[in-house]
Amino acid sequence: MAETSILDSTLSLPGSGVSDTVRQDEDRPKVHRVMPGDTLWDIAKFYFDDPYEWYFLQQVNTIDEPVLLQPNTLVDLTLQDAFPLSVLYLYGDAWLIEGGRKVALEQGIAVDEGDIVETGRGASLTLEMSDGARAVVPSNSRVMVNRDGERGIRLILVKGEVESQVPSRQNSGRPYNIQTTSGVLGVRGTRFTVSYGDAAVLSSVYEGKVAVQSQQMSERAQVAAGQGTRISQQGDIDVVGLLAAPQLLSVTSLAGGDLEVLVKPIAPASGYRAQLTRDAQSLDVIADQRSTAPEFIFPELPVGDYYLRVAAVGNQGVVGEYSQRLIPHFSTGVTVTREGDAWRFDWKRQNNTPHKLELAFDKSFDQPLISYPPATTGAVLLRQVPSGEVYWRVVKLDDKGNITSVIDSGLLDASG
Incomplete structure (x- = not known):
């Protein structure tokens, strides 16, 4: 298309001046009125000096055909930066690491580029990005939050685990990667978990796809929903199927506020995992346990309604599919x-x-x-x-x- 269509279209926007140079953030209008022949590629090149920003314009505006724009419609130009992140939920003790000092985190506090967050024993922290992506950092974990490119996110998992929930509209655009010393996992889907221990990096993909690459660049893999991976310290990548979601046999409120959970055993599980959350999306996690036996006791749990989800753990340590149930917990003292x-x-x-x-x-x-x-x-x-x-x-x-x-x-x- 001719460049004049872009220039002409900006004249119809109140308060926006015509310019033959790239618009600066403070001068850039919030919307662009489409003229005949406009494409998202050209709009992105004119306003952002980068035609590849059309990916983000397509997501923000939910446009199906980026080269067949309807004249006189409006294109939202307000691309969101992922930063700063904010603490959406917090249970237990968590800290921001600044120059070797630990500063206690609170709900609502901003977490910016280069910050390190850490959770204590029995704690859980949920970070929310500006585009709605969330990262749940459970007990005994440490994560550094970095940029990936101009608007992407890279979480460096130093220890512990991160469970990511990424809006599907963001999948083809903003980079979202989780890095460890053994490998990098890049989001091509919406929900997955990465844990990092002494022996290996383990991941479970529950929705969408994840691209896995060993740190030595020696191996790569595409992991689909229902699959998991184990990346060894040597960079070997094993892709395995997730164990099926186990059946809950019973959930019983005991005296003193304890909650007993019994799970039907699954072969060849090496263990089981159970979480209690306050929401169906499993963002507000208040308890997380692992056991080699299919049974759990959550001690001194306050009376209320909770979401319980349980999974079987495979022989390689990969957490399988979760089953979930809303449970009422009540006082059972006699x-x-x-x-x-x-x-x-x-x-x-x-x-x-x-x-x-x-x-x-x-x-x-x-x-x-x-x-x-x-x-x-x-x-x-x-x-x-x-x-x-x-x-x-x-x-x-x-x-x-x-x-x-x-x-x-x-x-x-x-x-x-």
Whole structure:
């Protein structure tokens, strides 16, 4: 197209002057009115002195055909820089590392180019970029935030893990890479996890694609959704399939606020991972556990609703697909009250979760005086309890009637 179409079109924009040079940021109008023959390539070259910025213009304006623009329509010219990032969610202790000093992070604080963030034990931090991309930094991780090109992001993972969620509209434009000493992973998709330990770099791709390249430049791989990688210290890249999402067998609120999670075992899993979050997107992570057994206990969890997601870990350490469920967590402590000559035991339970109330003179409960499985979810009223000190406990049973856990326990003084 002729350059005059660009120049002429700028005349119709209020407050914008005609110039035969590249527009500076302070002079650049916020929109461009399309003239016949305009293309995103030419618009980007005129306003930004870089025709390849048409990728970003296409994303910002959701334009399907960059060379077939409808005359008289408006093109948004406000390209966003990814910086600064901001702390979207924070749970536990996290710090900004400045000159060897640790400065405590708070929700809403800006994180800029060259900053290093670190999370403490049991903590989780979510960073949000200006275009909506997010990076979740879980417990015991350290990440340096750098630029990648003029508007891209490069997260240097020093230790620990990063889970990235990148808007799909950004995939073909702004660079987004995660770097370790063993390799670089570049986003070609929307959701993936990278963890870095002593032995290798591990990744899991849940949506889209990720380009993987060893630091020695010796190997490259394209990893699709449902796959993961292991990059050795020597630069070897192994691509593996993710294990299927495991089935949740039970989620039980226990006494004292503990939450018990049981997962159906998967072969050939070497372990399991469970996370609790406050949101369905798994950005506000409040607890994260790994276990070699398919069971977890989250201690002293406040009452409320949570999203629980669990995954199986493969033999190479790659975390598999997650299953997710919204769970209510409630107080399950047993309330014991005296009502005349009877004792009332009341606790929250469900019809499909069998329990049993037991009384005994010995706290080992080897020879229970009473072993009563309630037929309903209502309170249990016991009369003619023997005098003296009597131990009690409420236990949870499996389908065969075997005790799986103690819900709550205590001591009755029935002498009065």
